[in-house]
Amino acid sequence: MYYVIQKHHGDPKKHYVAYTVPRYISSQNSQNIIFEFRVNDTVKRKWAPKEEIVLLTDDEQLFQNTLQKLEALKQVHLDKIDAAEEQLNQEIYSMLNSMQKQFEIIKKNN
Numbered sequence: 569m570y571y572v573i574q575k576h577h578g579d580p581k582k583h584y585v586a587y588t589v590p591r592y593i594s595s596q597n598s599q600n601i602i603f604e605f606r607v608n609d610t611v612k613r614k615w616a617p618k619e620e621i622v623l624l625t626d627d628e629q630l631f632q633n634t635l636q637k638l639e640a641l642k643q644v645h646l647d648k649i650d651a652a653e654e655q656l657n658q659e660i661y662s663m664l665n666s667m668q669k670q671f672e673i674i675k676k677n678n
Contacts, residue, residue, distance in 0.1 A: 571631035572603065573623040573638070574616055581646060584622060586635055592624070 569588050576585045593602040601621060603614045623634055 569626065569628075571623070571625050571628060572616075572621065573631070573634060575620040575622060581642075581649070583642065584638060586631075594618075 569590060570592055571586070571588055573584050573586045576582050589603040589605060591604040593604070599619075600615045600617055601624070603616060605612045605614065623631065625631055
C-alpha cells in the first residue's frame with residue numbers, strides 16, 4: 569500500500585488531501601503520476617501532477633507522522649482564522665448598530 573499527501577486547491581481551509589493507493593505508475597518523462605484504485609472489480613485511475621504530490625511513500629509511520637504535523641499546523645491557523653472571523657462578525661454587528669442609531673438620529677432631526 570502507498571500513502572499519498574497531495575496539495576488541494578479551491579478551499580483555502582483545506583490545503584491537502586491524504587489517501588492510500590494500492591498501485592501507482594510514474595516515469596521521469598511524465599509530469600504526472602497515475603494512481604490506480606480498485607472499485608468493484610474495475611480499475612479506476614486518478615492523474616495527479618507530480619508538483620502537487622507532497623508525499624508518496626510506502627512507509628505508513630512516516631505518512632502518519634507527516635499527517636499529524638500538517639494537521640497540527642492547520643489547526644493552529646484555523647483557530648486563528650476562527651478567532652479573526654468572530655472578531656470581524658462583532659465589528660460588523662457593532663457597525664450595523666451604530667449605523668442604525670445614526671439613521672434614527674437623522675430621521676429625528678428632519
